[in-house]
Amino acid sequence: MKTSVASFIFAAFAFVIQGSVLSSGVEESISPNPRAAATCGDVSDLAPFVELYIAPITSHIYTIYDNNVTNTFNGNPGTQYLGTAAFIFSIQDTSTVPFYCLHSAAKTTLFYTANETERLTALATGFVDYMTAGYIYPSQICGSVPLYRLHFLAANSDYIYTTSVTDRENAITLGFTYEGIAGYVYDLLSCEAFPARTTFSLLTDGADGVGGIPS
Numbered sequence: 001m002k003t004s005v006a007s008f009i010f011a012a013f014a015f016v017i018q019g020s021v022l023s024s025g026v027e028e029s030i031s032p033n034p035r036a037a038a039t040c041g042d043v044s045d046l047a048p049f050v051e052l053y054i055a056p057i058t059s060h061i062y063t064i065y066d067n068n069v070t071n072t073f074n075g076n077p078g079t080q081y082l083g084t085a086a087f088i089f090s091i092q093d094t095s096t097v098p099f100y101c102l103h104s105a106a107k108t109t110l111f112y113t114a115n116e117t118e119r120l121t122a123l124a125t126g127f128v129d130y131m132t133a134g135y136i137y138p139s140q141i142c143g144s145v146p147l148y149r150l151h152f153l154a155a156n157s158d159y160i161y162t163t164s165v166t167d168r169e170n171a172i173t174l175g176f177t178y179e180g181i182a183g184y185v186y187d188l189l190s191c192e193a194f195p196a197r198t199t200f201s202l203l204t205d206g207a208d209g210v211g212g213i214p215s
């Protein structure tokens with residue numbers, strides 16, 4: 001008896017689910033948005049852009065690569081893992097542009113930009129191409145959020161990147177200068193919009209980190 005009640009409840013539930021799928025399908029055909037699907041990157045290519053603070057050289061590093069995390073810790077005692085700053089594309093998907101990472105001549109500052117003009121200006125002032133950190137949107141599409149850039153303008157220059165308005169404002173009170181939006185990315189909240197992605201992991205890269213930051 002219990003079993004048949006359970007089966008009945010299950011059958012009713014299945015019916016409701018089927019009904020809602022059907023109604024959303026009908027709705028979709030009434031107001032399609034083919035442009036959105038065509039211009040968005042593939043969320044399965046998102047990777048966590050993790051943030052580390054290399055305290056000895058007062059420098060922040062952001063990366064989607066596990067070797068960068070390992071090498072930064074091994075090469076710099078005192079490094080702090082600060083968590084996931086954003087989710088960015090690991091390959092150049094539709095509508096995304098490279099998010100370049102450059103290091104200063106002394107390898108004590110990492111600078112990330114998606115702006116080619118800015119990259120060339122940085123190269124002309126002594127910065128060196130380090131890696132393509134990943135790929136981001138240059139405009140706010142597909143549920144993405146702004147990635148704010150802040151700059152600590154001092155002898156120990158440092159850049160930080162955050163999707164959090166609170167963190168941005170806190171950084172300003174700590175002496176950072178707000179320099180604008182570096183591009184558009186996903187954060188933990190916007191990622192929840194993608195049921196297909198519930199877990200994210202760093203990329204394993206073949207490079208052993210020879211010659212990079214940290215030295």
Ligand SMILES: *[C@@H]1O[C@H](CO)[C@@H](O)[C@H](O)[C@H]1NC(C)=O
Pocket residue numbers: 115116117118
């Ligand atoms: C790129 O950087 C240059 C130089 O700072 C600036 O003039 C230009 O507006 C930037 N382009 C975009 C799309 O933000």
Ligand SMILES: *[C@@H]1O[C@H](CO)[C@@H](O)[C@H](O)[C@H]1NC(C)=O
Pocket residue numbers: 065067068069071072130131205206207208209210211212213214
């Ligand atoms: C960081 O990762 C990039 C891309 O895999 C690699 O080119 C670079 O050498 C790495 N640096 C360190 C210190 O791990």
